[in-house]
Amino acid sequence: MTTAPTTDTETTDTETTDTESTDQAAAGSNVHDSVLGLLPSVDNPTPMVRINRLSPRPETFTLLAKLEWHNPFGSVKDRAAASIIADLEERGELGPDRPGRGIVEPTSGNTGLSMAAIAAAKGYPMRAVMPNKVPLEKKLLLKIAGAEIDVVRDDLCPTPGAGDGSINLARTHARANREGYAMPNQYENRANVEAHIRTTGPEILKQTAGKVTHVFTSLGTCGTVSGCATFLKEQNPEIKIIAVQPSEGHDVPGLRNVGQLDVTTLYDPDLIDEILEIEHEKAYPTALELARNEGLLAGPSSGLIFEGARRVIERDGAEGLGVMIFCDDAFKYTNNFAKHVPELLENTTPRG
Numbered sequence: 001m002t003t004a005p006t007t008d009t010e011t012t013d014t015e016t017t018d019t020e021s022t023d024q025a026a027a028g029s030n031v032h033d034s035v036l037g038l039l040p041s042v043d044n045p046t047p048m049v050r051i052n053r054l055s056p057r058p059e060t061f062t063l064l065a066k067l068e069w070h071n072p073f074g075s076v077k078d079r080a081a082a083s084i085i086a087d088l089e090e091r092g093e094l095g096p097d098r099p100g101r102g103i104v105e106p107t108s109g110n111t112g113l114s115m116a117a118i119a120a121a122k123g124y125p126m127r128a129v130m131p132n133k134v135p136l137e138k139k140l141l142l143k144i145a146g147a148e149i150d151v152v153r154d155d156l157c158p159t160p161g162a163g164d165g166s167i168n169l170a171r172t173h174a175r176a177n178r179e180g181y182a183m184p185n186q187y188e189n190r191a192n193v194e195a196h197i198r199t200t201g202p203e204i205l206k207q208t209a210g211k212v213t214h215v216f217t218s219l220g221t222c223g224t225v226s227g228c229a230t231f232l233k234e235q236n237p238e239i240k241i242i243a244v245q246p247s248e249g250h251d252v253p254g255l256r257n258v259g260q261l262d263v264t265t266l267y268d269p270d271l272i273d274e275i276l277e278i279e280h281e282k283a284y285p286t287a288l289e290l291a292r293n294e295g296l297l298a299g300p301s302s303g304l305i306f307e308g309a310r311r312v313i314e315r316d317g318a319e320g321l322g323v324m325i326f327c328d329d330a331f332k333y334t335n336n337f338a339k340h341v342p343e344l345l346e347n348t349t350p351r352g
Contacts, residue, residue, distance in 0.1 A: 034121055035072050035117070035121055036072075036082070036118065036121055036122075038071075038072035039071070039072060039078060039079075039082050040071055040078070040079060040199050040200075040203065041198075041199055041203075042199065042202045042203055042206055045199075045203035045206070045207055046066055046067055046068050046070045046071060046203070047066075047067050047070055048064040048065065048066050048067070048207050048208075048323065049064065049065050049067060049294075049296070050062065050063070050064055051063040051064070051065060051294060051306075052294065053293045053294060054289065054290065054293050054294060054306070054310070056310050056313045056314045057313050057314070057317070057318070057319075060317075060318075060319045061313050061318050061319055061320055061321070061322065062320075062321045062322070063309060063313070063321075063322050063324065064208070064321070064322065064323050064324065065296060065298075065302070065306075065323075065324045065326045066200075066203075066204065066207075066323055066324065066325050066326060067296075067326050068325060068326055068327050068328060069299075069326070069327075069328045069329035071114075072117070073113055073114045073117040073118070074110075074113065074114075074328055074329065074331075074332070075110040075113070075114065075327055075328035076110070076200075076224060076325060076327045076328070077110040077111040077113070077114045077327075078114045078118075079195040079196060079199055079200060080111060080114070080186055080191070080192040080195045080196075080221070080223050080224075081111055081114035081115040081118055082114070082118060082195065083191040083192065083194055083195035083198070084115070084184045084186065084189050084191045084192060084195075085103070085115065085118050085119070085122070085124075085184075086191070087184070087189070087191040088103075088182055088184055093182040094124060094182055098179075098182075100125070100179075100180070101124070101125075101179060101180060101181065101182060102119065102124045102125030102126055102127065102180065102181055102182075103115055103119055103124060103125070103126050103127070103181065103182055103183070103184065104126075104127040104128075104129065104170050104173045104174050104181040104182075104183050105126075105127075105128060105129070105170060105183060105184060105185070105186065106128075106129045106130070106166035106167040106169070106170040106185070106186075106187075107128050107129070107130050107134075107166070107186075108130060108131070108134055108138075108220070108253045108254040109130060109134045109135065109138030109139070109141075109142070109253055109254065109332065110138070110253075110254055110327070110328060111186050111221075112126075112128035112130065112138075112142055112147065112149075113138065113141050113142055113145060113147075115128075115147075116128065116142055116145035116146060116147035117145045119146075119147075120145055120146045125148075125180075126145075126146065126147040126148070127147060127148045127149070127150065127170075127173060127181065128142050128147045128148070128149050128150070129149075129150045129152060129166045129167075129169045129170040129173070130149065130150070130151060130152065130166055131151070131152050131153075131165070131166055132151050132152065132153060133251055133253070134151075134253055135253060135332055135333055135335055135336055136335060137331070137332040137333065137334065137335065138253070138332050139151070141332065150169060150173075152165045152166045152169055153165065167185070167187065167263060170183055170185075171183060171185075186221045186223065187221050187263050187264040187265065187266065188264070188265045188266070189266075190266075192221055192223030192227070192266060193223050193226045193227040193230065193266055194227065195223065195227060196223060196224050196226070196227020196228050196230075196231070197227045197230050197231045200224065200227060200228050200231075200325070201227060201228045201229075201230070201231030201232050202231060204228065204232065204323050205231075205232065205235055208321055208323065210235070210236075211320075211321045212232070212239060212320075212321050212322070212323055213238070213239060213240065213318075213319075213320030213321050213322065214239070214240045214242060214309075214312070214318065214320060214321070214322035214323070215228055215229075215232065215239065215240070215241050215242065215322070215323050215324075215325070216242050216244060216305050216306075216308055216309040216312075216322060216323070216324040216325070217241070217242075217243055217244070217305065217324075217325040218243065218244050218245070218254075218255050218301050218304065218305055218325070218327065219243050219244075219245050219255065219256050219257065219258070219261065219267070219275075220254050220255055220256055220264075221264050221266055222261065222264050222266040222267040222268070223266050224325060224327075225241065225243050225271070225272060226266050226267070226268050226271055228241070228325075229241040229268075229271035229272065230271060233271065240273045240274070241271060241272050241273050241274075242272075242273060242274045242275075242276060242308065242309070242312060243272050243274070243275045243276070244275075244276050244277075244278055244304055244305045244307070244308030244309075245257040245258060245275055245276070245277050245278070246277070246278060246279075246280035246283065246304055247277055247278065247279050247280045248280075249280065250280030250283070251280070251336070252280060252283045252300045252301055252304060253300075253301075253333070253336075254301060254327065255301050255304070257277065258275060274312075276308045276311065276312065278304050278307050278308050278311075280304070281340075282303065282304060282307045283300035283301065283303045283304040283307075283340075284300050284303060284333075284336065284337055284340035284341055285303070285340070285341060286303035286304065286306055286307045287299060287300050287302055287303030287306075287330060287337075288303070288337070288341055288344075289303070290302065290303060290306060291330065296326070297329050297330045297331070298326050298329060298330060299326075299327060299328045299329055299330050299332065299333055300333055300336065300337075300340075301326075301327045301328070302324070302326040302327060302328075305324050305325065305326065305327075306324060306326075309322055309324050
């Protein structure tokens with residue numbers, strides 16, 4: 001006997017099972033079978049918000065921030081991590097046919113955290129290899145999520161001409177214990193790019209009703225920029241893809257400039273209309289500007305991306321609608337904020 005969905009004031013049919021009742025209660029109510037149900041899609045996009053007080057030309061150019069920290073594990077890297085792990089499962093590298101096998105991955109923190117949380121939900125072990133310059137908050141979050149971590153000296157990440165030390169150490173772990181670890185390597189894994197072809201790009205197009213004219217993002221593994229550009233330019237070749245890179249000597253976690261991209265195979269310069277270098281010293285103060293003027297508690301990479309977008313709009317007198325990919329929020333970088341904006345430490349201890 002099939003029962004009709006019930007309202008809060010109706011009683012359920014006695015033949016309705018507990019599972020059916022749960023399903024009925026969950027219908028349209030944002031209840032999920034697991035945390036993985038919160039992962040983004042075209043039907044469940046991360047939100048966009050308009051930049052208002054800091055918008056350089058609000059009359060002619062609408063500037064939107066896509067808030068990727070609304071992903072369940074706090075960053076844009078949830079997309080790549082979910083896609084990469086699904087690919088490992090589809091290829092039989094993880095899953096019931098490989099009991100006890102886990103993941104080892106080089107990371108600046110966000111991908112590792114996303115992978116660790118997804119791995120925990122699925123019952124896979126996780127080992128993350130990272131440079132020491134990764135903020136302490138990220139290291140602790142990885143351990144909270146159940147990952148083992150290996151920390152590599154900063155002077156090895158990257159070593160010019162010799163690859164990134166964290167990547168090399170992760171490869172060593174994978175080769176030494178092939179039954180224990182799969183190493184997906186986000187820097188070479190096409191599933192990273194495919195995640196953004198399937199989700200981020202289509203979300204941007206749908207959320208802007210196809211009116212997007214500019215996309216502002218950063219460079220790291222280049223999965224985000226390559227995936228978004230691939231999808232969006234297929235829909236409209238006139239959409240401008242602008243990548244913002246930090247100047248040399250930066251300590252903005254997760255970001256690379258073109259000179260550091262030898263470690264990734266996902267970078268395709270033909271997909272990018274402009275690479276704009278911004279002084280890395282602007283990352284933290286500009287993120288602070290976003291917090292204090294827009295109420296957006298954005299991380300330092302978002303500060304750099306906003307600074308790049310602002311300069312392009314002012315320089316070109318641009319008209320249109322731009323979307324900035326704000327990768328994560330400020331909470332994982334509080335110590336770094338204090339380092340770069342030391343006045344934040346004023347009045348944080350008792351006086352006298």
